[in-house]
Amino acid sequence: MGLLESDVAKDVTTAGFTIHYNEAGPVDGVPVLLIHGGGPGATGWSNYNPNIGELADAGFRVIAPDLPGWGGSSEVDFVDYEPLDALCELMDALGIEEAAFVGNSMGGHTSIRMAIERPERVTHLVTMGAPLQLKPFLFGAAGPSEGIKIMYQGYSDHSPEAMRRLVEIMVYDVERFATPELCEQRSEAASQRPEHLANVAKAGIRGPIPTWADLDRLHEITAPTLLIHGRDDRVVGFEGTLFAAARIADSRVHLINRCGHWAQLEHADEFNRLVADFIAHH
Structure with a gap:
């Protein structure tokens, strides 16, 4: 039997937030923070349930939080919310000085x-389908991608049918991954905290990312970096990952064919091996 969410679910109160998180693995293991995406119904568990147990079995202290504004964590106003503060407060509350960020x-x-x-808080950097605010337009010259448009629709309509459209745009292998069970799960998770979705929608096109990374500072990243991207990602094109790799000195790219926006789910075994080996040997 695989790991259950009830086996790993915890809550902690920091100076500014209540944060729900999942934790597995030895407490003295190398800390690995798994940071979820911004789709409606997203949580640490929904984004990483095939990865938490495997990485914990590899000896890492694995922590997959619901960021404030998502899942079981505090409500936030995305206009002025700073997710870096929330992550640092979580690390401080758990006695973690530095961690690998995935x-x-x-x-x-x-x-x-x-x-x-x-x-000073980051030992390793691993990304999968990370968006960058490439100029002149967000996500490319044609404006928001097909996947971004469908994701934004899900903030106001989180029915199982809407979640099916969302899941179908997120994955390459629709038949295998866009199951009725997953669509129902995402719909139910979104419905439990409608205030989270309303806050994202209220923020407009900036949505769940209140502050964008300064691309002119990418060259300042010194942490060993692994950039993973699905070749068939219809939400965030892989060109942004190549852009980042050209500017981060200690970086490497892993591009996966027949893979959409959720590499950690569609290719879980490969992802788990890549991340475990990368953190252990870099």
Whole structure:
């Protein structure tokens, strides 16, 4: 039997937030923070349930939080919310000085900002489908991607049918991953905290990313960096990952064919091996 969410779910109160998180692995293991993306219904568990147990079994102290504004954590106003503060408060509350940051989509972008702005807290940087605010337009010259448009629709309509459209745009292998069970799960998770979705929608096109990384500072990242991207990602094109790799000195790219926006779910075994080996040997 695999790991259950009830086995690893915890809560902690920091100076500014109540944060729900999942933790597994030895407390003296190398800390690995898994930072989820920004789609409606996203949580630490929904983004990383095939990865938490495997990385914990590899000897890491694995922590997958619900960022404030998501899941079981505090409500926030995305207009002036600073996710880096929340992550640092979580680390302080758990007695963690520095950690490997692993982030999908919005979580990858947040991890990039951590590596630039608070490098003393980051030992390794791993991203999957991280968006960058490439000029002249967000996510490319044609404006928001097909996937971003569908994701934003999900903030106001989180029915199972809307979540199916969301999941279908997130993955390459629709038949395998866009199951009725997953769509129902995402719909239920979104419905439990409608105030979270309303706050994202209220923020407009900036949505769940109140502050964008300064791309002119990418070269300042010194943490060993692994940039993973699905070749078939219809939410965030892989060009942004190549852009980052060209500017981060100690970086490498892993591009996966037949893979959408959720590399950690669609190719979980490969992802777990890559991340465990990268953190252990760099």
